Structure formats: C-alpha cells, structure tokens
Amino acid sequence: MKIALISEHASPLAVAGGVDSGGQNIYVANVARELVAMGHQVDVFTRRDRALLPVVSDMDGVRVIHVPAGPPMQLPKEQLLPVMDEFAAFLIDFFRHERDPYQVIHANFFMSGLAALRVKDALGIPLVTTFHALGRVRRIHQGAADGFPDERFAIEDELVARSDIVVAECPQDEADLVEHYRADRSRIQIVPCGFDADEFWPVDRATARDALGWRKDEFVVLQLGRLVQRKGIDNVVRGVGVLKQAFRASARLYVVGGNSDAPNELATPEIARLHGIARECGVEQQTTFVGRRGRAQLRYFYSAADVFVTTPWYEPFGITPVEAMACGTPVIGANVGGIRYSVADGVTGFLVPPRDPGALAERLDQLRRDPGLGRRMGEAGLARAHAEFTWRGVGNSLAAIYARAACLVPARTEAEQIAVPKRAVAGAVQR
Structure with missing residues (x-):
C-alpha cells in the first residue's frame, strides 16, 4: 500500500x-x-x-x-x-x-x-x-x-x-x-x-553504570522523558524525599530529559522548578539532572537503574515504561491511562496513585530492601514487552x-x- x-x-x-x-x-x-x-x-x-x-x-x-x-x-x-x-x-x-x-x-x-x-x-x-x-x-x-x-x-x-x-x-x-x-x-x-528490540535490550547493570560513571553501591531511581509539569516529576522528587525522611533510606535520583544536552534552567525552566523542590525536600545532593540524551544512549540509563519511575497524572499511553521493561528494569508507574495497561501491577512493577509521594516512597523502599524482587519484576517486564509491545x-x-x-x-x-x-x-x- x-x-x-x-x-x-x-x-x-x-x-x-x-x-x-x-x-x-x-x-x-x-x-x-x-x-x-x-x-x-x-x-x-x-x-x-x-x-x-x-x-x-x-x-x-x-x-x-x-x-x-x-x-x-x-x-x-x-x-x-x-x-x-x-x-x-x-x-x-x-x-x-x-x-x-x-x-x-x-x-x-x-x-x-x-x-x-x-x-x-x-x-x-x-x-x-x-x-x-x-x-x-x-x-x-x-x-x-x-x-x-x-x-x-x-x-x-x-x-x-x-x-x-x-x-x-x-x-x-x-x-x-x-x-x-x-x-x-x-x-x-x-x-x-x-519499543524497538534493536534499540532497547538489557545491559549488565555494572557495565551500564561503568559506562555512565555511576556508583555501583547506590540505589538508583530513574526518571526519563519530557520535562513538563503533567509528567509528575515533582512527585518523584518528593517520593525520594519521603524515602529519606520517613524510611531513613537514601536513593540517587537521575532525571534525564530537557531541551538541551547539558541541563540548563533557561532552556528548560522545569529544571529550575524541580531543583527548588529537591532543595525543599532535602534531596538536592541526591538529585542529578542529566539533560537530553540520544536514543542510542537510553538503554544504558534504563539498565543502570534499580527502578524506573513515571508518575504523571495524565498519560494517554507512555512509551518510557515499555522501554524500561525492554531493558529488564522494574517500573513504578502512576495508575492512569496507558501506564495502567503496560505495567502489570505486582508482576512487572507497581502502580501507585499519582500525586502521592508517600505511596511511591513505600514501593521504592520495598524494592530497595528486596533486590531479588526487582530482578524478578525486571525479567517479567522484559518478557511482557516482547510479547505485547x-x-x-x-x-x-x-x-x-x-x-x-x-x-x-x-x-x-x-x-x-x-x-x-x-x-x-x-x-x-x-x-
């Protein structure tokens, strides 16, 4: 045709x-x-x-x-x-x-x-x-x-x-x-x-972290995608803050995305707003804004993370959770729209209410305390991505x-x- x-x-x-x-x-x-x-x-x-x-x-x-x-x-x-x-x-x-x-x-x-x-x-x-x-x-x-x-x-x-x-x-x-x-x-x-199987596949976590210059001993949370308010990235920052304050646990948050390769608050004003929220929540030193990255690099970010998090309050579908699953990484996603469809709750990750940093922090702590659960969810997500998406x-x-x-x-x-x-x-x- x-x-x-x-x-x-x-x-x-x-x-x-x-x-x-x-x-x-x-x-x-x-x-x-x-x-x-x-x-x-x-x-x-x-x-x-x-x-x-x-x-x-x-x-x-x-x-x-x-x-x-x-x-x-x-x-x-x-x-x-x-x-x-x-x-x-x-x-x-x-x-x-x-x-x-x-x-x-x-x-x-x-x-x-x-x-x-x-x-x-x-x-x-x-x-x-x-x-x-x-x-x-x-x-x-x-x-x-x-x-x-x-x-x-x-x-x-x-x-x-x-x-x-x-x-x-x-x-x-x-x-x-x-x-x-x-x-x-x-x-x-x-x-x-x-997702494109020629673009996204699991990279050994240690290898991926070496490639990105990340520490091997940190519990890493990844947020990746467009930096706009409806994506609920502020909720992810606050969730890492609740994890620190209420659960006495530390996590490194990497935020990938923006209008420039280097993180720039003028080019991407949302970075400035999120930076302020991180400071208010006491996790400014744990939050790293990476900037925009090319598609060929993204599998390293997904694979290097212990968990990928996306908690928008509105999402017609959401491609990033599928990409994360294709890299063998568990996903915590908002229980909305297409994320509710792509993420199998309790199997490939967890669904949480949007705008609820406490619920997010509870699931982050569960995965932090049980690395085996994260591995099993990652394997299930990889299988689901290839079967359905x-x-x-x-x-x-x-x-x-x-x-x-x-x-x-x-x-x-x-x-x-x-x-x-x-x-x-x-x-x-x-x-």
Whole structure:
C-alpha cells in the first residue's frame, strides 16, 4: 500500500526529549520504518519548522515531507491551529501530483486529523486517526494550564464521527473516546505503542553504570522523558524525599530529559522548578539532572537503574515504561491511562496513585530492601514487552487496519480527484 502518515508538530526526525518532542515523534518514526520494512510505501508529512529544511528528506526509506505552513521556525503546538488551512492545501496539491495515489491516510493528533479530513473530502482517501491525547480529557487534568483553544473539542468530535477507523492506544483511551466523544466502539481498534528490540535490550547493570560513571553501591531511581509539569516529576522528587525522611533510606535520583544536552534552567525552566523542590525536600545532593540524551544512549540509563519511575497524572499511553521493561528494569508507574495497561501491577512493577509521594516512597523502599524482587519484576517486564509491545507487532496491526479502511472507502479515480476545486479546501478548514 501507499500510506500517508500526517504528524503536523511531531517530526520523526526530531530529537526526543524536548517540550513538544516525545512519544508521538517516536511513534511516527517507528511505525513508518516498520511499514517500509513490510514492503509498504510510506510518506510522513510534518510542518517545516526550520528555514533550511529540504522539502523532502529520507529516513531509512521513508520520505519525510516538510510542509510549508506558517513561519519556518519552531512554534509551540498550541499555536499551530491557525496554519492548518495552509497545511491542508499543501497536502491536497501534493497528493494530486503524485504518480501513484495514496490508499490510506493515518492522521496523528487532532490538528493532523483536521488537515486529513480536508484531504478526505477533496480526494476520497480513507482516514485512520490516532489522537495521542484527547482535548476534553486533557482539559479535565490540565485545567487553565491547557493552552489549546476550545475549538479543539469540535474538531475532535468531527474526527471521531468521520474517521473510518479510530486507533486507541489502550483500553482507557477507548473508554474516554466513548464517554467523552460518543465514539462508535465498532470503529475503534486498540493498538498500543511499542519499543524497538534493536534499540532497547538489557545491559549488565555494572557495565551500564561503568559506562555512565555511576556508583555501583547506590540505589538508583530513574526518571526519563519530557520535562513538563503533567509528567509528575515533582512527585518523584518528593517520593525520594519521603524515602529519606520517613524510611531513613537514601536513593540517587537521575532525571534525564530537557531541551538541551547539558541541563540548563533557561532552556528548560522545569529544571529550575524541580531543583527548588529537591532543595525543599532535602534531596538536592541526591538529585542529578542529566539533560537530553540520544536514543542510542537510553538503554544504558534504563539498565543502570534499580527502578524506573513515571508518575504523571495524565498519560494517554507512555512509551518510557515499555522501554524500561525492554531493558529488564522494574517500573513504578502512576495508575492512569496507558501506564495502567503496560505495567502489570505486582508482576512487572507497581502502580501507585499519582500525586502521592508517600505511596511511591513505600514501593521504592520495598524494592530497595528486596533486590531479588526487582530482578524478578525486571525479567517479567522484559518478557511482557516482547510479547505485547514491539513496534513490529504495532506495524502488523496498523497494516491490517489500513487494509480494512481501504475497503471501507473506495478511492476516487484520478479524474475525479482533479475535478475537485481547490477553493473547497479553504472553506472546509473554516468549518
């Protein structure tokens, strides 16, 4: 099949770890690679955010098309909705000039979906949508901190109603679609995120710590991912503080992520806030901010830790727990969203309430006192990751969904596509 993946703000070529660069970037990159490995032709459309980017880049056989929409500079994703009409117009023109027609569009995030709906209207191409986050659910958890306009809700309503298939990333995602968007369950398919077995595998802990320059005799807690407030990293810092104060136990906390390779409070203001919390909790000397690291280095961090912790209060899926399990490391995760799905409580790690440093500290102390339990959980997590969460499995599931969607909506002929007036695009985007 010839497949168009649309990911307006999350380029598969971006370095993960920044404020707007994380799970969706990784998802799109790996899905595209897997589909190409299966023999499909895949193009990824993402917004041009730098002036010197070429129109088309190659990524392991995947064409990445940088769409000229808005100024060629990085912008917060919350500011991109006004340029989606320009994005959609480019897509329609590009699609029309391709020798071979696209057989399916897979939109990632609601703004990509908005542009994809316009393409579907103009060219009759089937549409599959993965939201990665839902506006109404985000608003419940973020409140005034949610920077997206209210128009997002109506756009998502239309996408849920008009997408040929909606991909939910976990059972909670499916439940939210039904509860908050009246989605038809028969048009929802659950496909989780995954990990790359060529990228993540267990490294001997002593070897990993040597590579990172970490001490061998410390109980190490790892937090890795985007440094934004909703990820609940402050809860992890406070949990290490409670571990010290209430359990009289010490732990070294490494925080990996940010907008620069060296930890910089100006580039990543969240570091400054977390640094202050660590000082208040009396664990400033035990907390190390590492900065952003490349994907090839991450397996050493996961493998070197005694436990990986992630306690967001809202998480549609969360790729990092799966990556940690793929490295044989037990996971303590918040009992929310996709983490509730990926982490088997009491088997591959523990689930704890979000915003509860006391509960987190209790589980940290349990693993600290019983290294054998941590090893058994790590082994179980490794087996679960390979059984349930590989990108190859994700690619196979999505390919089957694309084939089903292609049968649901017969593509228009080339003559019919050309006959659609381009002026219809702008009006459609205004709706």
